[in-house]
Amino acid sequence: MESYLYGLGGGLMIGLATVVLMISVGRIAGISGILFSSIKAPSGNLWAILFVLGLVLGAALFHAISGAPTPAFSAPIDLIIAAGLLVGFGVKFGSGCTSGHSICGIGRLSVRSIIATATFMTFGFITVFLRLHLL
């Protein structure tokens, strides 16, 4: 139950950050796009670099202030590289990730984003099903 409330609270903050970024800088808070432009064309996208730095800082701040333990993560290196390549290729090829399509795009009632979200959720469900219950 507490985890659901933290989820809802975190979601509200994510939504607020999305809205404030649009009102102030005029940009969609689509993280894959922001990350890509901050690396490909850093000089014209200082705002994107600062947004990316903020993401790191924000998570550090949350754990420093709340005292919540940082989540553990480890996986075989070949799995990490394969998954990383798939995620990076997929979000760039498909014009967005969970933030750009599922929060901004669905908020805009964009048909492209609704279809993208339905597609990656479905493939996420299928992959986890295959990996945990069949293979």
Add this chain to the structure above:
Amino acid sequence: MNLLFALLCGTLFGVGLAMSGMTDPAKVIGFLDLFGDWDPTLGFVMAGALMISLPFFQLGLGKFKAPMFADVFRIPDRTDIDPQLVTGAALFGTGWGLVGLCPGPVISSLSYLNKDVLFFGVAMIAGMFIADLVSQKLANKGALSPQS
């Protein structure tokens, strides 16, 4: 001023990701594990975010002529459903389901100084650049509709 706001929004977004559990790959997999011990938390995250973004984009945004610290609102205007969109989303979903990491949480999790997250991030950025090259090649060939 726009730089300060970009930093503030990124920070707020990062706090939200960490608080919500999105930076915990085990929780993400728990959400994607529909047929196992399903953890609905991520549904609450999305609901919370949409409770703010949906009314804003539908009702609030129209009241602004321009952003406070930029000339124009940059909002995607494509409406076509092309094969590239669906293919990309399918590949993303597959990678997401393999380890439970998507781009925002990957960046925020760099603060945890975990080498596996760092490796994932490097592979993810490499994947983005490969996709960029491939979509440029496809656009030049005219095989798919051009990027907006």
